[in-house]
Amino acid sequence: xxxxxxxxxxxxxxxxxxxxxxxxxxxxxxxxxxxxxxxxxxxxxxxxxxxxxxxxxxxxxxxxxxxxxxxxxxxxxxxxxxxxxxxxxxxxxxxxxxxxxxxxxxxxxxxxxxxxxxxxxxxxxxxxxxxxxxxxxxxxxxxxxxxxxxxxxxxxxxxxxxxxxxxxxxxxxxxxxxxxxxxxxxxxxxxxxxxxxxxxxxxxxxxxxxxxxxxxxxxxxxxxxxxxxxxxxxxxxxxxxxxxxxxxxxxxxxxxxxxxxxxxxxxxxxxxxxxxxxxxxxxxxxxxxxxxxxxxxxxxxxxxxxxxxxxxxxxxxxxxxxxxxxxxxxxxxxxxxxxxxxxxxxxxxxxxxxxxxxxxxxxxxxxxxxxxxxxxxxxxxxxxxxxxxxxxxxxxxxxxxxxxxxxxxxxxxxxxxxxxxxxxxxxxxxxxxxxxxxxxxxxxxxxxxxxxxxxxxxxxxxxxxxxxxxxxxxxxxxxxxxxxxxxxxxxxxxxxxxxxxxxxxxxxxxxxxxxxxxxxxxxxxxxxxxxxxxxxxxxxxxxxxxxxxxxxxxxxxxxxxxxxxxxxxxxxxxxxxxxxxxxxxxxxxxxxxxxxxxxxxxxxxxxxxxxxxxxxxxxxxxxxxxxxxxxxxxxxxxxxxxxxxxxxxxxxxxxxxxxxxxxxxxxxxxxxxxxxxxxxxxxxxxxxxxxxxxxxxxxxxxxxxxxxxxxxxxxxxxxxxxxxxxxxxxxxxxxxxxxxxxxxxxxxxxxxxxxxxxxxxxxxxxxxxx
RNA sequence: GCCGAUGUGGCGGAAUAGGCAGACGCCCGGGACUUAAAAUCCCGUGUGAGGUAACUCACGUACCGGUUCGACCCCGGUCAUCGGCACCA
Numbered sequence: 001x002x003x004x005x006x007x008x009x010x011x012x013x014x015x016x017x018x019x020x021x022x023x024x025x026x027x028x029x030x031x032x033x034x035x036x037x038x039x040x041x042x043x044x045x046x047x048x049x050x051x052x053x054x055x056x057x058x059x060x061x062x063x064x065x066x067x068x069x070x071x072x073x074x075x076x077x078x079x080x081x082x083x084x085x086x087x088x089x090x091x092x093x094x095x096x097x098x099x100x101x102x103x104x105x106x107x108x109x110x111x112x113x114x115x116x117x118x119x120x121x122x123x124x125x126x127x128x129x130x131x132x133x134x135x136x137x138x139x140x141x142x143x144x145x146x147x148x149x150x151x152x153x154x155x156x157x158x159x160x161x162x163x164x165x166x167x168x169x170x171x172x173x174x175x176x177x178x179x180x181x182x183x184x185x186x187x188x189x190x191x192x193x194x195x196x197x198x199x200x201x202x203x204x205x206x207x208x209x210x211x212x213x214x215x216x217x218x219x220x221x222x223x224x225x226x227x228x229x230x231x232x233x234x235x236x237x238x239x240x241x242x243x244x245x246x247x248x249x250x251x252x253x254x255x256x257x258x259x260x261x262x263x264x265x266x267x268x269x270x271x272x273x274x275x276x277x278x279x280x281x282x283x284x285x286x287x288x289x290x291x292x293x294x295x296x297x298x299x300x301x302x303x304x305x306x307x308x309x310x311x312x313x314x315x316x317x318x319x320x321x322x323x324x325x326x327x328x329x330x331x332x333x334x335x336x337x338x339x340x341x342x343x344x345x346x347x348x349x350x351x352x353x354x355x356x357x358x359x360x361x362x363x364x365x366x367x368x369x370x371x372x373x374x375x376x377x378x379x380x381x382x383x384x385x386x387x388x389x390x391x392x393x394x395x396x397x398x399x400x401x402x403x404x405x406x407x408x409x410x411x412x413x414x415x416x417x418x419x420x421x422x423x424x425x426x427x428x429x430x431x432x433x434x435x436x437x438x439x440x441x442x443x444x445x446x447x448x449x450x451x452x453x454x455x456x457x458x459x460x461x462x463x464x465x466x467x468x469x470x471x472x473x474x475x476x477x478x479x480x481x482x483x484x485x486x487x488x489x490x491x492x493x494x495x496x497x498x499x500x501x502x503x504x505x506x507x508x509x510x511x512x513x514x515x516x517x518x519x520x521x522x523x524x525x526x527x528x529x530x531x532x533x534x535x536x537x538x539x540x541x542x543x544x545x546x547x548x549x550x551x552x553x554x555x556x557x558x559x560x561x562x563x564x565x566x567x568x569x570x571x572x573x574x575x576x577x578x579x580x581x582x583x584x585x586x587x588x589x590x591x592x593x594x595x596x597x598x599x600x601x602x603x604x605x606x607x608x609x610x611x612x613x614x615x616x617x618x619x620x621x622x623x624x625x626x627x628x629x630x631x632x633x634x635x636x637x638x639x640x641x642x643x644x645x646x647x648x649x650x651x652x653x654x655x656x657x658x659x660x661x662x663x664x665x666x667x668x669x670x671x672x673x674x675x676x677x678x679x680x681x682x683x684x685x686x687x688x689x690x691x692x693x694x695x696x697x698x699x700x701x702x703x704x705x706x707x708x709x710x711x712x713x714x715x716x717x718x719x720x721x722x723x724x725x726x727x728x729x730x731x732x733x734x735x736x737x738x739x740x741x742x743x744x745x746x747x748x749x750x751x752x753x754x755x756x757x758x759x760x761x762x763x764x765x766x767x768x769x770x
Numbered sequence: 771g772c773c774g775a776u777g778u779g780g781c782g783g784a785a786u787a788g789g790c791a792g793a794c795g796c797c798c799g800g801g802a803c804u805u806a807a808a809a810u811c812c813c814g815u816g817u818g819a820g821g822u823a824a825c826u827c828a829c830g831u832a833c834c835g836g837u838u839c840g841a842c843c844c845c846g847g848u849c850a851u852c853g854g855c856a857c858c859a
Contacts, residue, residue, distance in 0.1 A: 195855075310859095595782060711790085
């Protein structure tokens with residue numbers, strides 16, 4: 001903590017896998033290292049930390065296979081990562097390392113969980129979950145990709161299990177709205193918004209003809225209520241049991257429900273072209289605006305987890321309802337003019353027809369009028385829904401933070417007293433999940449059986465552990481005061497470091513880590529632990545590095561390139577330069593072994609230049625000045641590739657014209673964040689004082705950016721025909737006159753009259769002849 | 771299907787407040803140095819045509835069209851590739 005302005009630059013801390021740091025790490029890490037180094041040169045007090053996201057499955061699986069403790073595996077992997085990071089010359093604050101598996105760390109992860117529990121944001125519930133058949137573990141929705149486990153690629157099935165959940169949905173609205181307050185790149189914002197999936201509509205009650213029951217639906221198109229000709233409920237919907245005695249075809253219905261329950265969410269989605277369903281015969285619903293009795297179906301295209309699990313079907317104006325209605329011969333009523341509902345559903349805008357008091361209104365007006373009407377009659381109201389679901393927070397594995405909850409027969413779920421934290425992960429004989437799908441912790445009787453903290457009666461510990469995302473949801477706070485033991489972060493340190501100023505990380509974490517950690521931070525804000533609404537002021541994202549063949553680097557493809565090999569062959573500076581020069585930082589890029597040489601040559605050529613006799617007076621002052629500005633500006637915009645190109649161009653000019661001491665001093669200073677080793681070596685050889693990395697970032701002189709002479713393009717009819725040299729800011733008339741006198745232009749102009757000329761100051765003149 | 775990107779030489783990529791397309795690098799060709807090779811240095815390098823030559827002309831930023839004195843850039847449409855979401859009512 002100093003009087004200098006502070007700057008907090010953050011990378012996503014690595015999972016220390018057995019494979020070590022890979023090429024994918026070097027791009028974002030080098031980028032942020034360059035930012036951090038530049039900030040230091042600019043006089044900031046910089047926090048640029050690193051740590052280890054060390055809980056997780058690969059380590060645990062390795063431990064099971066090789067009969068070693070995950071702790072030992074983790075320690076070994078971390079050591080390897082640390083060495084690699086150092087050999088890449090990353091300027092991390094090595095005295096601030098955090099490790100999510102360290103009890104002094106996970107004590108606070110457990111503490112946050114307890115606060116969530118106390119505030120009703122952590123709850124346990126029986127629900128269908130995603131079960132990975134290979135990991136033998138529950139997965140969050142975000143961890144299921146294309147119906148398979150994100151991590152191991154094995155099949156994911158549905159299973160009923162009692163699970164700890166975190167109520168992220170309670171923060172859905174703020175997680176969307178507060179994106180307006182932060183500087184995140186647009187695609188991150190859009191992706192988070194789409195994932196949260198906010199939609200505005202209405203809930204509407206439909207009376208049933210049986211048992212005095214009613215059915216509430218959610219719809220985004222209340223304006224089409226007059227066209228609702230049937231209803232559909234999800235196979236899991238509770239209404240089925242409530243009116244069971246009135247249903248005439250109960251056997252048929254039960255068979256359908258059983259078959260639906262056997263399908264995974266993914267399978268249900270896969271079969272989306274062919275709609276299936278069964279009518280609940282003997283019971284009807286009443287359309288509240290038409291008074292018509294309409295049939296009720298159950299079909300698995302309606303999801304129990306969204307809205308109310310029931311819909312009003314408007315086949316005229318919803319594609320899925322249209323398909324279902326066509327297959328089952330149900331009436332299709334047109335209530336918005338503009339399409340041909342006999343041919344296909346019409347979901348566009350138009351005027352309401354066949355809709356009583358809505359007739360003649362456009363969709364938007366009709367919506368609000370209908371909501372107004374429903375509200376006044378007490379049978380409906382406006383409603384916002386989200387696609388986001390609550391976060392499944394239990395894992396049936398060993399290598400994670402134990403959940404600090406005890407279950408007592410009398411008192412229910414009872415939180416451990418905070419003084420008992422950390423709840424240590426006990427030693428076990430086997431790390432393998434039990435055959436019943438329980439965590440290995442469940443096998444340790446003396447750990448499981450405890451006294452209830454509330455009533456003292458017999459109770460059992462929770463044996464599930466937290467998912468890997470827990471520790472990473474708040475690690476950036478711990479860096480501010482890694483050894484503080486009275487709270488998760490020292491309030492003074494927090495006050496000093498504030499928000500993360502710049503956080504760069506992968507797009508693949510947009511709907512996982514980035515969303516989760518924003519959620520945790522908002523919760524900590526609500527309970528007064530942190531002072532801002534958002535943890536990260538700025539978020540950027542790098543593109544992927546692919547193999548030489550344009551494919552994702554993977555062992556099975558055999559196209560993996562180890563950073564260590566490149567360092568051994570060319571040195572760390574060359575790797576750093578090339579990974580930045582490879583292309584647009586935000587775009588995917590293919591590795592090219594040949595192109596690496598260019599960066600190596602660049603560094604060698606600077607060395608050669610520095611070894612030559614120096615000029616006493618600079619011949620390239622203007623170019624040096626311009627390059628300082630360009631490199632500085634480009635770094636801020638993550639345009640490292642053009643920053644390097646500009647330095648290469650400057651070197652070409654210096655090589656041609658000769659370099660002065662000051663030319664070299666400036667070039668080495670702006671190159672230093674990219675290639676710290678080479679620049680320091682040359683800095684010493686040139687007997688410059690101090691360290692290259694500790695120089696001030698060079699200033700450029702704005703006055704010297706102005707050139708006294710300009711080369712202007714001369715166009716005829718928009719096509720380049722010649723160039724002329726003019727004093728800067730020459731009057732338009734002079735420019736046109738000079739252009740017309742130009743030999744080439746005069747030739748073209750022969751026998752023609754000039755009818756128009758356009759002059760763009762200091763750039764070009766365009767002449768139109770007739 | 772929806773959302774978000776992207777499409778430029780042999781290759782990676784530059785250039786958007788609409789103003790000299792191809793910066794920088796790789797590859798490739800020619801030359802110098804060397805007994806030779808590597809390394810290094812110098813020259814050339816978008817395509818086509820013409821000229822002994824300095825050069826000149828035409829074409830050219832996925833495709834079709836438009837706006838403009840002028841379009842890689844803006845507008846309308848089409849195609850392709852990549853990423854995300856996907857029966858979300």
